Amino acid sequence: GAGVSQTPSNKVTEKGKYVELRCDPISGHTALYWYRQSLGQGPEFLIYFQGTGAADDSGLPNDRFFAVRPEGSVSTLKIQRTERGDSAVYLCASSLRQGAFGGYNEQFFGPGTRLTVL
Amino acid sequence: GQQVMQIPQYQHVQEGEDFTTYCNSSTTLSNIQWYKQRPGGHPVFLIQLVKSGEVKKQKRLTFQFGEAKKNSSLHITATQTTDVGTYFCAGQVQGAQKLVFGQGTRLTINP
Numbered sequence: 001g002a003g004v005s006q007t008p009s010n011k012v013t014e015k016g017k018y019v020e021l022r023c024d025p026i027s028g029h030t031a032l033y034w035y036r037q038s039l040g041q042g043p044e045f046l047i048y049f050q051g052t053g054a055a056d057d058s059g060l061p062n063d064r065f066f067a068v069r070p071e072g073s074v075s076t077l078k079i080q081r082t083e084r085g086d087s088a089v090y091l092c093a094s095s096l097r098q099g100a101f102g103g104y105n106e107q108f109f110g111p112g113t114r115l116t117v118l
Numbered sequence: 119g120q121q122v123m124q125i126p127q128y129q130h131v132q133e134g135e136d137f138t139t140y141c142n143s144s145t146t147l148s149n150i151q152w153y154k155q156r157p158g159g160h161p162v163f164l165i166q167l168v169k170s171g172e173v174k175k176q177k178r179l180t181f182q183f184g185e186a187k188k189n190s191s192l193h194i195t196a197t198q199t200t201d202v203g204t205y206f207c208a209g210q211v212q213g214a215q216k217l218v219f220g221q222g223t224r225l226t227i228n229p
Binding site: 040044050055093106107108109110112 | 214219
């Protein structure tokens with residue numbers, strides 16, 4: 001079946017502009033995560049949705065970053081007034097559900113959106 | 119805040135040699151997951167460890183979770199060129215939702 005998809009695959013923007021990054025999770029996956037990965041680093045957690053609600057947004061670096069998942073499926077990560085330091089690969093992942101006792105099921109990652117802020 | 123450290127950052131081996139990467143968390147974990155990311159690709163789940171002292175094997179890969187649930191290791195026996203990539207550990211603490219990734223160990227192999 002289809003995996004996690006992300007659009008666009010590449011986004012080049014100018015400093016100060018607004019961008020939206022889209023994630024389509026695997027059908028039926030209730031949990032959705034956004035990460036940011038810089039070159040040579042591991043994925044950095046941004047936000048986690050369980051259904052439509054943001055269950056943990058502690059990783060969002062500041063109030064320029066916002067994410068929504070209005071119908072519990074597709075999610076959009078929104079970045080206002082982009083800065084050069086926002087340049088990175090933005091990864092989305094989904095999982096079937098949160099496991100018992102708080103444990104995770106495996107996360108399925110999308111191919112990412114490479115954001116370049118000039 | 120919670121930190122997950124991985125060593126070494128890079129490892130270059132001859133094909134057929136063994137490889138090990140180590141992961142240490144600043145806090146006790148409820149579980150740890152391992153992911154592999156091929157060059158230009160995205161992370162792909164390998165395994166999850168939950169129990170103290172747990173050892174799991176997948177063919178040539180052996181995963182261990184420490185007794186204190188703060189450290190873990192991945193050992194690959196007799197590496198093959200298909201093992202090339204970056205291996206990440208990712209930990210979760212009890213009551214928290216997020217996975218905290220280590221910085222990864224990049225494995226390159228000389229055929």
